[in-house]
Amino acid sequence: MSLKFFLPQRLLERLHDRLNDIQPSRNQINSLDEDLKPLNYKIEKFYWLLAILFDPKGNGLKEVMIKGFTFVPLSSEYLTNIIGNDYAFYIRYLQNQGFILSDNTYLRGKCKYYHLYSSYINYNSKNISYCYIDEVNNISETPINIRVIGDSKKGKESNCIEVTITPNSSLYESKKKKYDLQTDRKKKLAKHVKNDMWKHYTKTMVLDIEQAEKYCFDFQRNCTEILENKYREGRIDRDKLINAKAILQNKYLNRISSVSNLKNPKKDKSWLYSRKGKSRRLNTNLTMMASDLRPFIIGYENMSYLDLSNSQPVLFNVTLQSLKETASGSLKMEIDRYFQITIEGRWYEELCDIFKCNRKTAKQYWMLIAYSKNNECRRLKNKFRNSFPEVYSIIEQQKKDNYTKFSIGLQKIESQIFIDVICKRLVENDILPLSIHDGVLVDRNYTEKTYKIMTDALCEYIGAIPVIDINGVKRYPKIAG
Template identity: 70%
Template sequence: MSLKIYLPQKLLERLLDRLDDIKPSKNSIQSLDDELIPLNYKLEKFYLLLAILSDPKGNGFKEVNLNGFNFVPLSSKHLIKIIGNDYKSYLNYLINQGFVLSKSDYSLNKCRYFHLYNSYLTYKSSRLFYCYINKVEESIKTPVNIRIIESSEKGEEENCIEIAFGKNSSLFKIKKRKYDLQTERKKKLPKYIKIDMWNHFKSKMVLDFDKAEEYCYEYKRKYTQKLEQKYSDGKIDKDTLLRAKAILQNKYLNRISTVNNLRNPKKDKSWLFSRKGINRRLNTNLTMMASDLRQFIIGYEDMSYLDLSNSQPVLFNVTLQELKEKASDRLKIEIDKYFEITINGGWYEKLSEVFECDRETAKKNWMLIAYSKNKDCRKLKNKFKKSFPEIFKVIENKKRRDYKQFSIGLQKIESNIFIDVICKRLVENGVLPLSIHDGVLVDKKQTEPTYQIMTDSLSEYIGAIPVIDINGVKRYPTIAGYKN
């Protein structure tokens, strides 16, 4: 039984190197008369902070992009809970020693934002023996076990370090409390979720671990080569290269941790199957998994994935239809126009015309319009406003008090339709689904019954049958007025 986190080998080497040279202290020197008070530090706390900043998503944290850099908001309340009252000493050490940047002039709900510098990506050390620890250390500082996950036979690629905290670790005890709380919440869920879907989830979430790990290494190697080729061709500068490598490192660590968390999920308390928060989404190991890793689920070739095409724009119709009865004539006309475009699956194509860009860029632009603060991205929003002035007003009004309420509202609609309606009806009809927010993964033999239940349910809430993606192929409704 253990708590496992993952760090890049070079980052771990640099930390241990620095700790060997400069010891952490409880205080900082304000004058020549001050003396440093040594900190009786625990390595596990440094490891966890670096793991959170290296792979926020994999450790349950969100990222915020500020001026092209990814920052992680960490509140003092949460830091005290997971690190302890001395959390400032650990963060100050990482900041002062050049590992972490703290953005104190930007705050939201009084959270400070932290960014892990990517300088360790070019760091070289001869002290490799620091990472080769094959047994549990019986020291007061940290009850951990460290092993290297080799990324290639030649050792040319950067290795990943798995750090396992034993049951005596305070971090493991925190994780166990969270797991027990999740288990307690599960008892309050309806039977079709807590028994039928849960048991099915446990039986199906088995990976081909060797192939999955090999894919993670190849994924990182391939994209690293592409970045370095762009740098060699003069398409990107060195800062852009290092920044992109840092982002790639995070994606790699997230994939590695996702795979390894499913090796012994019951023993290591790494099952994730929880429905909490105001958006009421069902969060699982599968919803946290990068979509390119699904192929390594054993039996995946016999499954079908059905999801709502253009899901968030389509689900926004639920809100708009509720407003339509009391809407002005101009808004009604625009709602009907929006309805037709989104239901037919052409929203991002329409935005490509509005912004004069490709579909992928149009999709990113929509995310910025819908989910950023009202004061942000004004040039982009003004372009959208010219084409959809009334819809734009609705979005702005939804975000007036708190810009996050618009996205939360759409997630609540999604959760209500997919978990409370579609999944419930599927189970009642003998179809056991693996839920992935706006889609479901089912036995391939049950594709057609699943499609029928999905379209019937969505039609009830939206007012028409939308486009459904089935294994990456769009299926358009075969009724008059829709494309085939």
């Protein structure tokens, strides 16, 4: 039995290069009379910290934007649990050597936020001697083993490192404990989730690993070629190229990690099946997986995916309808207008008209309006307020004390409707679903029955049948007469 996580090869090579040059210490020199006290470090602790910051979503952590940088919250309690009481020495070394940036302040609940620099993407100076990573496969003797997952056509720039933690490692028990917690939570769930859906999930989530890995390599290579062509043609400058490659590397790692975690999830302790947090969403390997990998699920061609179109704006109607009874005349009219637009699946088209932009940009604007702090993006929000003053005031009020309250509230509504109602009714009707937050993946033979169960439940909560996407095609409700 072993535990695994994944990192870019260039990042690990840079780490080894720095460790060879500069020994980590247990103290900082504050006067000429002091000496550095070397840290008897364990390399796997550095690996794990970098893996968490490189793929926070895959580790169950959320990202926030602070002054244009993406930061990850890491509390002292969290770091102690996974790294140990000496976590501060590892964090300080990574900061001092330019791997990570800290906001240097405690935000929300005394939790520090960290940012992983992406500069290693361009780590190709001729003056630097790499400490190249080699494959080690004898997992019975060494605590840490690595395997290079690479694309020979592209070289080390595209390579990913699979880090295997064996029982000989000091981190094994803490990593295993974290895994046990995220899977044992199913014991506290409702019967249809912890029994029927869990068994179906572990039986169904089987990938064509060879084809999925090939797709990941092709994805990285093709996207890189597109970016390099744009750079050669002068459509993007060097800074944008480097930044885009860093984002692409993250996307690639997310995909290759998702695939590798499903090679032997029971043995490698890589199942994810957790319904934790305030939102009560069911997070699984499937919900964390990029949607373009779903076709590699064996038997996917015999499945149907049904999801709520414009889901978050539509689900906001649950909150708005609860306020309608005591609302003023102007608020009632605006709630009715918002209701009609969202139920008909026209919300992003409405935003296109307001902001004079395309649909993709409209979606981005909605995310900024709904999920950023009240004092951010003021010009954008003022423009939206001109069209929906009453609705925006409600959004603003919900975010007054904590700007995440609005998004978490919508996720709680989504979870309640889809997990506690729709999935439960599906199981009661002998339809076993794979949940993907605001949608379900079911046997294609049960498409129509699933649609009926889904729309009945949504109608009960929202007050009308909304637009449902079925395998990428919108289905609008039939209107009598």
